[in-house]
Amino acid sequence: MHHAKTNLSRLVDQAAGGEPFIITKAGKPLVKVVPIGQPTAAQIRRVDFMAGQFSSPESFDRMGGEEIEALFGMDK
Template identity: 50%
Template sequence: MNRDIEVVNIHDAKTNLSRLVDLASKGQPFIIAKAGKPLVKVEAIDDKPKAIIGALKGIYPAVDDIDAPFADDIANLFGGEAD
């Protein structure tokens, strides 16, 4: 368990819930314990959308050799010759 996280007993959590939730929403999670035993961790919800791998599969055609039409241009950029 991360020692930087505040641990509060359930009674104190009830008494100070608004303050604790405000802190958690600002990035300071806390743990609620009962009789010294950690029960739950309260932290802000990360509502940023997560990237879904393969979400566009089938919408855009995949190209086997995407750089083939630009092989000469790419080779010139690096001072070489295209195959």
């Protein structure tokens, strides 16, 4: 808490630049300072948000292999 009070202006500038920080008291987190408009964890879209919604063929890793090998001269 004391560090945050002493360096609040610098810490706020850093948070506004995208570096959030947490203020603690007696080693326990109290608040997290983040820039306004930064998405919350619930708003961030995860890569697997469509898991189970579609499938790919078993040969997916081999698709276009011959063309790729020809482009890089690996077919010799």
